[in-house]
Amino acid sequence: MLSIGDFARFGGVSVRMLRHYDAVGLLRPARVDPFTGYRRYTADQLSRLNRIIALKELGFGLQQVAELLDERIGTAELRGMLRLRRSELAAAIAADTERLAQVEARLQVIESEGHMSDDDIVLKSVPPVRLAELSAVAEELEPASIGPVIQPLYARLLEELDRAGVAVSGPGVAYYEPLDDGAVRVHAGVTVAAEPDPAHPFDVVDLPGLESAATVVHHGSMDRVMPSIQRLARWIDGNGYRSTGIPREVSLSCEGGPENWVTELQEPVARV
Secondary structure, eight states: OEEHHHHHHHHTSOHHHHHHHHHTTSSOOSEEOTTTOOEEEOGGGHHHHHHHHHHHHTTOOHHHHHHHHHTTOOHHHHHHHHHHHHHHHHHHHHHHHHHHHHHHHHHHHHHHTTOOOOTTOEEEEEOOEEEEEEEEEESSSSHHHHHHHHHHHHHHHHHHHHHHTOOEEEEEEEEEEEOTTSOEEEEEEEEEOOOOOTTSSSEEEEEOOEEEEEEEEEESOGGGOHHHHHHHHHHHHHTTEEEOSOOEEEEEEOOSSGGGOEEEEEEEEEEO
């Protein structure tokens, strides 16, 4: 038999926790020495301990854990519950990571106020381009809403292009169409030379050119695009222009991870 210290070590819990489980009747020792009071456990009891810990991690209270164990919850059912909880935790972590990225982007904007250079902002015309694209609706025009929509669109689009044998002939171009309810239609496209074909599970469209666009090259993840967006805004306001639409995003390089991406923002403008 195992001492309480050894059983705690093998089970990955504290001795104090085992004593608490004993006190509430959740996990009794296999034997208690009547003279010394020392608790002894068997290795087989690790199975019950594992289930207790797993159910606690699922968010159940100790009373609920006891009831579930008394119902002899099966391994398959417990595994399913744990997988569901794992998915929930992964989603929560992803959401928290996204929020952190937005906070850091906003902090970067605040810290750079008064130090933003507009030397690399270029006013130019943008030629029309033929795109293969997929689209979907995002709730709002902000990175936290756009990212979860546009990333799956691009992944699916590239798969469909490969399946259809359509070659990519130029950069990716994302553009946005505002809707009446404040939502935005997200268009995820890549440059192609193909003709439209109703048999394709994607659209082939000719995106019109822009007569005049204020452009800037953004380096890094699009989650942190706000500093570049606000640099454009300051330049447009300070140089006698007004914005006439949502900037397009042209992918100049997507090698490596998001921190290595290079994207040109093309905001349509007109003279005030």
